[in-house]
Amino acid sequence: MDPTNSSTSLAFEVAVFNPSIIVGPVVLGALVDTCLFGCLVIQTYVYYANFANDHRAIRFTVAAVFATQIAHVMCVSATLWNTAVSAYDDPSKLQMLPLASAATILFTGITGALVESYFAFRLWNVSKKLLLPILSMVLCVIAQVVSLVITVQAFKTTSVAEFEVDQNTPITLALTSRVLCDLILTLSTAWYLKNQRSGYLRTTNMIDRLVLWTIETGLITRYDERRRSWRV
Template sequence: MDATDSSTSLSFEVAAFNASIIVGPVVLGTLVDTCLFGCLVIQTYVYFANFANDHRAIKFTVAAVFAIQIAHVMCVSATLWNTAVVAYDDPSKLQILPLSAAATILFTGITGGLVESYFAFRLWKLSKRHFLPTVSLVLCVIAQVVSLVITVQAFKTSSIAVFEIDQNTSITLALTSRVLCDVILTISMAWYLKKQRSEYSRTTSMIDRLVLWTIETGLITSLVAVLVIIFFLAMKENYIWVGLYAILASVNGNSLLALLNGRLIFRSVTSENLRMGTLSGSGGGHNKQHPFVINVTQTVRSPLEVFKRDEMEV
């Protein structure tokens, strides 16, 4: 079956046009994406207001993600305009792939690459090993290269139906690589944190919180990517996968900022421990105060500092 026949078989008839599965997912995806962008704006402000001493590379990554997300939300909004306004009186126009949608693919890929690269770096800092971070980076590079190829083809193609058929394998490969990368990073990070749980008894509750937090932020991005794959492969005749894909970049960006800003929690916990240690030491005499302060300092400088102390690190 050639591309023309495939396009004909996949295209919807105007008489049978169903806005709820064509326009609806795009509208809903754009609304969710703008809400997530608002969360990203707040998180970015919180980050720069509280972590001015972070290494320049980390601050540059955050700034780059934020700038890319500005362009991303603009492209998603433009795609919504083409879907809900331009094609309002002629549903057949919905079969045309807008340039803003092609640009969205580009910005989604770049955001995913930046976030996954940073997570791979964090895994290396925590594990001090190269295999799993390298595997993650290889998957990230594969996804990034394939995304660039898809973007080029999207700018060349005018029909969504033809694009879906021609790029079926490439889109599946890019999304699968993203999912595998996210899962490897999430499970590996949780594993290495759990492994250190018994070595630092004073930080047990903090490590448990980090493990849960890592799983939550990592699996959310994986879940969204998996849903995009499922709906893309099973329901190409509607735009549900398009609506989900629209929020993928914002989910990635927010997961990065959530990881970085989460250090505020550990700052407050450490400050509370220091305050409690001072009160406890002052109540028991001079001899009890010094050992307690040493223990708290050891807690701050445990392997958890890979999450809590990014200042002056690459």
């Protein structure tokens, strides 16, 4: 190995790496992740307590998401330990990418794929059209494949600075695909549900009017019968 290239690479990593932008996001992200995991525990309990008769595939999807998130929060906690405890007396350790961080990327991608696949199915079930569900699934597959590639590179890479530089484009592609997929699913599902709801509202209003007219007619008829009885 050329000593000049080695020193240049080391100088490049030192120049790129900034410990202040590593510790803070890890601590904040771990706190937010544990709070969201607590919400997930409550949601999972409420789901199984009230929807025990759902299709087996749906119950399996909920269980898979819950199990994946358990592994995810464990990896996030391990990353927090490595960042805030193990590297407390040796900041140079912050330049090394923990294996738990690479596993976090993997479980994040799996959770996103499970959730987006389910909502793509729900969108097809609501709309009875294939274009938007297929488009969302294509974006989901792209994001998942890129996430797997990033995960493999994360397990191979030991330097945070090197990983940040090399995987900047794949990370951007994966996040963009996830965002577009979520937007398509959310907006499309809301649109179709709103249209169905508006149709039900028109039917409900018509029924309410019929009931109101029936009550008014009955009151008028009864009032007229009483007047006739009084005259007799």
